[in-house]
Amino acid sequence: MKILAVDTSADDTSAAVVEGRRVLSHVEYSQISLHTQWGGIFPSVAKRAHQARIDWVINKAISKVETRHASSLQNIDAFAVTYGPGLAIALEVGINKIISLAQEHNKPVVGVNHMEGHLYSSFVQNSKGNPKREFAFPYLGLLISGGHTELILFTDHLKYEILGATLDDAAGESLDKAARMLGFGYPGGPIIEKLAHDVNNIDTYSFPRPMNKPDNINFSFSGLKTSFLYFTRKMSEEERVNKIAYLASSFQEAVFQSVARKVELAVLKTGAKRIVVGGGVSVNERLRYLVRHIAAKYDGSVYFPPYKYLNFDNAAMIGVAASFRAEKGMFVKDFAELDRKPRLSLKDSTI
Numbered sequence: 498m499k500i501l502a503v504d505t506s507a508d509d510t511s512a513a514v515v516e517g518r519r520v521l522s523h524v525e526y527s528q529i530s531l532h533t534q535w536g537g538i539f540p541s542v543a544k545r546a547h548q549a550r551i552d553w554v555i556n557k558a559i560s561k562v563e564t565r566h567a568s569s570l571q572n573i574d575a576f577a578v579t580y581g582p583g584l585a586i587a588l589e590v591g592i593n594k595i596i597s598l599a600q601e602h603n604k605p606v607v608g609v610n611h612m613e614g615h616l617y618s619s620f621v622q623n624s625k626g627n628p629k630r631e632f633a634f635p636y637l638g639l640l641i642s643g644g645h646t647e648l649i650l651f652t653d654h655l656k657y658e659i660l661g662a663t664l665d666d667a668a669g670e671s672l673d674k675a676a677r678m679l680g681f682g683y684p685g686g687p688i689i690e691k692l693a694h695d696v697n698n699i700d701t702y703s704f705p706r707p708m709n710k711p712d713n714i715n716f717s718f719s720g721l722k723t724s725f726l727y728f729t730r731k732m733s734e735e736e737r738v739n740k741i742a743y744l745a746s747s748f749q750e751a752v753f754q755s756v757a758r759k760v761e762l763a764v765l766k767t768g769a770k771r772i773v774v775g776g777g778v779s780v781n782e783r784l785r786y787l788v789r790h791i792a793a794k795y796d797g798s799v800y801f802p803p804y805k806y807l808n809f810d811n812a813a814m815i816g817v818a819a820s821f822r823a824e825k826g827m828f829v830k831d832f833a834e835l836d837r838k839p840r841l842s843l844k845d846s847t848i
């Protein structure tokens with residue numbers, strides 16, 4: 498079954514055509530350049546950009562398949578769209594588009610939770626079916642992005658239990674905010690990673706590790722952010738500039754060591770030793786190193802999204818998650834019910 502999937506949950510307008518786990522084409526139109534100056538995603542700017550670009554990404558995704566597999570919109574068997582979580586007015590653009598295509602072509606629609614997409618992103622394959630990676634449940638899922646930081650027990654296809662989540666900022670958001678305090682634009686994560694890498698991820702300042710209690714696998718990053726703010730404010734401009742890489746590195750260490758500790762606690766609590774990681778921050782090499790270290794300590798294994806674009810928001814992962822839903826006949830019954838759900842939780846998407 499060929500599925501055309503769309504994701505407009507945040508600042509990427511993206512479309513993909515998938516068949517099962519295989520991605521036949523994927524197209525992303527990033528809005529990063531439009532949001533850099535705001536230090537984050539500006540909702541009405543995002544909505545207008547999605548509206549202006551959605552037809553282009555869909556047509557491009559379809560035409561890329563056309564050349565290789567003689568396909569067109571008529572040959573698509575079903576449509577899929579992210580309906581939450583995300584920015585309401587951005588989600589709406591993708592939902593409206595998919596409903597109108599489904600009505601025009603008389604095809605079924607699957608509604609997908611964006612975080613389910615990130616959870617499946619480590620199992621997405623290219624058009625040749627690589628990497629193979631067979632499923633072996635249960636997995637411990639670490640979802641780590643600009644909007645979410647969650648630990649999930651992934652017990653079977655489309656079955657999740659939330660073990661812990663952030664009580665305030667997401668890990669990516671905290672990196673974005675720290676970068677802003679150091680004078681950089683959005684997204685801050687890659688800038689912090691580069692600065693930290695330049696000084697070998699040294700932990701010069703030892704900022705407090707958030708939520709350090711052994712019985713708690715929730716996350717909290719706003720206290721760390723505040724202590725970072727006060728610390729940098731006490732420095733002179735010159736000192737801050739001179740020490741910028743050490744500040745970035747120490748902040749990143751505090752965030753990631755806290756994340757790694759929670760992953761370890763979740764392994765101990767659940768016994769799940771196969772870890773899957775997804776979301777924009779999962780591209781970070783330092784995070785990968787620390788999570789690999791935990792997996793090795795418990796004789797487990799760890800899977801990251803196999804291709805770089807799959808770490809970030811993309812429609813391919815939405816299409817693959819939709820394939821597992823379609824297999825179970827989980828199509829939207831009434832289009833009026835396919836409404837944007839900005840705060841949709843994985844709890845609501847479990848079967």
Ligand code: KG4
Nearest residue numbers: 642643644669684686687777778781809810
């Ligand atoms: O999954 P994603 O593309 O969008 C959301 O659903 O949030 O994640 C975006 C987040 C941003 O906070 C960004 O700073 C972070 O991922 N990010 C990184 C890196 N690249 C992007 N964080 C750390 N290191 C990176 N290299």
Ligand code: ZN
Nearest residue numbers: 642776809810
């Ligand atoms: Zn995302």
